[in-house]
Amino acid sequence: MSRFADLADHIRQHSKEIGASPRIGIDIPGLSEAFSLGDAFSSDTTTFTDEVTGSPAITLSASRLGGLSTIPSLQFSVSNQDLFSDLFASGGSPNPENEEVNVYLYFDDGTAILDAEREKLFSGIISDFPSLDYSHVEFQAESTDILAQQLIGTLITDSDAADTDKGLPEESQGKVRPIIYGDHVFNLGDDLRTSETGSTSNNLTPCLYLGVDSSGNHRWLVADHKVSEINAEGDDSEQQEIWGFDSTLGRFVRLFSTFTVEQNTEFGCIISHASAPQFYDHWYGLGTVTTAESESAPGRVTEFADEERVIDKDFTTASQGSLNESAQTGDNTTYTIPFPAYDDQNMDDADIIDIDYMWYADATVAGGAALGDGRLVVGGTSAVNHSLTADENTRVVSTASAFTKVNIALDVTFALDCVNALAAGESITLDTYQVYKRVRYTRNENLPLYFGGKGRVYGPWIQGRTTGETHADNNGEGNLIENGAGIVESLLRDEGVFSNILGSEILNEADFATVDKWDSTGDVNDVVGALQFVYNAGAGTLQGTATQTKANRAGLGENAVEYHLVYTVTVATAPDGDFALTLTDAFAESTTVLSFTAGAHDITFTSKATASAANFVINATESNSTQGNFSITVISLKPSLSLAVSFDESSLNIASKDLSTTKLSFVISDQVESNQIIDAILKTLGSVVYYNNEDQIRMRTFVSGDGFGVSGVGSPVAEDIWEFDPQQSFLVITGENDRFRYTDSDPAIYDIQITAGGYTGDGLAAAIETAMDAVSTPDMTCTYNSTTGKFTISDAGGNFTLTWDFFSASLADLLGFNSGVNNTGAASYTSTVPVWADSFIEHPIAEVNGFSLRKSQDPIITDVTVNYFLSPTTNAYQSTSNTSDVTKHAETIKGTFNNNYTRDQTTAEFHRDFLIARLFKKFYHGIINGPTANLSPIGVEGWDFVNLRHPVLNGILGSGEETQKWLLLRESLALKSLTMSIEAEQV
Known part of the structure; x- marks a missing residue:
């Protein structure tokens, strides 16, 4: 809600000052109008008139089920009795849309009200006038304190084509360069049993065809970025991670032909292959597997059992047969697999390159038998006999005797055959896990290609991520991103998901119409229509300045914010030598280099902390130039209303730990609004993202075991508590506000701890004095003035030091001192902020209409199903995850949710469990209104855990009231009454 990190502390300090009245001002600099909410007042630069009607409010909210949270628009009305709307005449401001609107908080302490002491509560632009009549003009301003609704996904263009003269193939035109996250490896036909799958479920991602390059190779765009893994292992490997979709067969087939990775950088991943590529198809048995045995005597062979397992596409179970003791040469046990006719009966046999029988099995020997005492005999192959292996991960490959459609459909018999007679006690057991045929073939057409590797990698922003907590993938630059928090952050960082709205013009005479507002020196001339920079041949110089003073500017500008300087240069003669053009560090944070080449330029810089007064x-500078003649013809200086790209990295690090078990996997192949996709992803992660009070992007994941927002543990401290009957004494709490260090006039250093409890002002002063006198030789005194509300601490021996910042549990704030500022160099110190026994530590609840309860509005769901693992061809979900909770409601009330962003079971279960935890019953919502002009709660953040205390709650929760967590969902500030209200949900 604020654009400044110190807002909460600023309010806590100034709201306690005697006579410090808060003032709210709405400033529209582009219209030269400013309005107060309440009595009119003036700052050192702006007069705010009392013309606002109604009671506008700023609200920050977060969905209870997660997502992207934003500040909604601000709506306010201005009285039109004096025809304020005349401003919209053609000679005034006929098109006020997109004008900047700022809401400021001032504190009036009876002295001059200074802009330097204000805080910005809201920044936006005028978007609409919902109503305009004789009585009022209604404004609607859209906040820029949001993540912008920008499109993610870049359209492919002819410049991406393999042959730019021919342009893109028709089927690729208008497509989006793919953005791929996570693991998309498809293990069908893998050469390791533990990786192999018979399932056709996959989430392969489509490649974009770029055409034929100058070498005659076909090029494909895999991704718009660098990918983590794209295997191209050669002709004999099943592991190549590029697939084709054969529409005739209706399934994916793995690319067999070698392909080349032409590029895999931050600018994209491109592959190529030769014409007429070959592919692998996998053909499985269908029907009843039959078994037989041939033995020289009963019991010498055990027939294969569970024979159906060899074609059930389950690579974890096996059919087992054996050669037993005393088996003789020629004894065997067999199974025969029926294969159906091939799907494509129109395929020319000449296009079938080969047919292999793929056989996963391992042999176990006992009693002294050797693997060579047995063999596998495969019927209908060119190499009939195969040695046995004891490695259960080994795949035996046997090539068919002929490569035709008939051979694809040929039934195959496998025999465990005895080569050398077994002695007593010897045996050979064979476990067969799976058997199928692999068909290598070619098509006389291009099959669309799909990527089955691993997607986007972390950029340099993941390095050194140790703020607060260490990121789960810290220092992982170049590694695959699949952690949920990592992917959300990547979308924000790598896809530039930020608004780019500019504020009002700061400079006068941006077109140099009269140059009355510009001053020039040296070889710089301000003439009508331009700033001219002309080499002085006589002096041999090209030096000088062009200045617009703060008095001549259209606006003073803001300190320490991002600015865009946009200008156009025309060049007659380019300067040579070491000529440089810069914006000085008077207005800019540091000297900023300006381009002086012909054309338009947009320079971004940060203004100085004192820019508004500079x-x-x-x-223009040089030391050896001999020529130069150019002009700046148009110039504009505007603040960026979008927030700086600043991240609360600590919160993102914590979220990455909370989401360490998640693995997202999806592709963006169509343009999508950034807020829509980020919101949808966050909902699957039980998380929220929003701009916090420090204007940083913050991420929170719902973890019921997390501590309260301020204390960080399971017991709330005062700042976590909303209290109907707040503390009305000086409350000292052990470990929170009970300690300070001082150095007396001797000098000697002492650490003081005050006994926990509630005190009057005089009582607390006496306790402090007693504690200090107990250790100090000089006489120490502490007094409290109930009229001014201030404490004074003195050392009779002379100058001493109060080191308030030594302990985190500092007593300073309770006494009205600043815990971040130590007192030194004097013999007596008086607190700066008045405090009284009823200066509430907790956030007070208004006595009238301050508290109400309702139940959550989402329907009760006691049986949750999450659909996930989206198919790239059918757009159907290939897996589901279900759970139920009937502990509060016995009825089975079903709800189904879709997750388009993962294929991982654990991640789907994370999504499922979050939903059932928040939907299996109705939760209480506490709606709290504070007293008028009490702004103390403004520092809380969305999804913080807070604690609510009220007699109604005490009757419902009993003693649990004091530790009950409530999830903060809404925080609202009524600008006219300065009333804070919140809504929080029981956890």
Whole structure:
């Protein structure tokens, strides 16, 4: 809600000052109008008139089920009795849309009200006038304190084509360069049994065909970025991670032909292959597997059992047969697999390159038998006999005797055959896990290709991520991103998901119409229509300045914010030598280099902390130039209303730990609004993202075991508590506000701890004095003035030091001192902020209409199903995850939710469990209104855990009231009454 990190502390300090009245001002600099909410007042730069009607509010909210949270628009009305709307005449401001609107908080302490002491509560632009009549003009301003609704996904263009003269193939035109996250490896036909799958479920991602390059190779765009893994292992490997979709067969087939990775960088991943590529298809048995045995005597062979397992596409179970003791040469046990006719009966046999029988099995020997005493005999193959292996992960490959459609459909018999007679006690057991045929073939057409590797990698922003907590993938630059928090952050960082709205013009005479507002020196001339920079041949210089003073600017500008300087240059003669054009560090945070080449330029810089009081100066310098003649013909200086790209990295690090078991996997192949996809992903992760009070992007994941927002543990401290009957004494709490260090006039250093409890002002002063006198030789005194509300601490021996910041549990704030500022160099110190026994530590609840309860509005669901693992061809979900909770409601009330962003079971279960935890019953919502002009709760954040205390709650929760967590969902500030309200849900 605020654009400044110190807002909460600022309010806590100033709201306690005697006579410090809060003032709210709405400033529209582009219209030269400013309005107060309440009595009119003036700051050192702006007069705010009392013309606002109604009671506008700023609200920050977060969905109870997660997602992207934003500040909604601000709506306010201005009285039109004096025809304020005349401003919209053609000679005034006929098109006020997109004008900047700022809401400021001032504190009036009876002295001059200064802009330097204000805080910004809201920044936006005028979007609409919902109503305009004689009585009022209604404004609607859209907040820029949001993640912008920008499109993610870049359209492919002819410049991406393999042959730019021919352009893109028709089927690729208008497509989006793919953005791939996570693991998309498809293990069908893998050469390791533990990886192999018979399932056709996959989430392969489509490649974009770029055409034929100058070498005659076909090029494909895999991704718009670098990918983590794209295997191209050669002709004999099943592990190549590129697949084709054969529409005739209706399934994916693995690319066999070698392909080349032409590029895999941050600018994209491109592959190529030769014409007429070959593919692998996998053909499985169908029907009843039959078994037989041939033995020289009963018991010498055990027939294969569970024979159906060899074609059930389950690579974890096996059919087992054996050669037993005393088996003789030629004894065997067999199974025969029936294969159906091939799907494509129109395929030319000449296009079938080969047919292999793929056989996963391992042999176990006992009693002294050797593997060579047995063999596998495969019927209908060119190499009939195969040695046995004891490695259960080994795949035996046997090539068919002929490569035709008939051979694809040929039934195959496998025999465990005895080669050398077994002695007593010897045996050979064979476990067969799976058997199928692999068909290598070619098509006389291009099959669309799909990627089955691993997607986007972390950029340099993941390095050194140790703030607060260490990121789960810290220092993982170049590694695959699949952690939920990592992917959300990547979308925000790598896809530039930020608004780019500019504020009002700061400079006067941006077109140099009269140049009355510009001053120039040296070889710089301000003439009508331009700033001219002309080499002085006589002096041999090209030096000087162009200045617009703060008095001449259209606006003073803001300190320490991002600015865009946009200008156009025309060049007659380019300067040579070491000529430089810069914006000086008077207005800019540091000297900023300006381009002086012909054309339009957009320079981004941060203004100085004192920019509003400084001149705007462009400086031309050189030491050896011999020529130069150019002009700046148009210039514009506007603040960026979008927030700086700043992240609360600690919160993202914590979220990555909370989401360490999640693995997202999806592709963006169509343009999508950034807020829509980020919101949808967050909902599957039980998380929220929003701009926090420090204007940083913050991420929170729902973890019921997390501590309260301020204390961080399971017991709330005062700042976590909303209290109907707040503490009305000086409350000292052990470990929170009970300690300070001081150095007396001797000097000697002492650490003081005050006994926990509630005190009057005089009582607390006496306790402090007693504690200090107990250790100090000089006489120490502490007094409290109930009229001014201030404490004074003195050392009779002379100068001493109060080191308030030594302990985190500092007593300073309770006494009205600043815990971040130590007192030194004097013999007596008086607190700066008045405090009284009824200066509430907790956040007070208004006595009238301050508290109400309702139940959550989402329907009760006691049986949750999450659909996930989206198919790339059918767009259907290939897996589901279900759970139920009938502990509060016995009825089975079903709800189904879709997750388009994972294929991982654990991640789907994370989504499922979050939903059931928040939907299996109705939860209480506490709706709290504070007293008028009490702004103390403004520092809380969305999804913080807070604690609510009220007699109604005490009757419902009993003693559990004091530790009950409530999830903060809404925080609202009524600008006219300065009333804070919140809504929080029981956890």
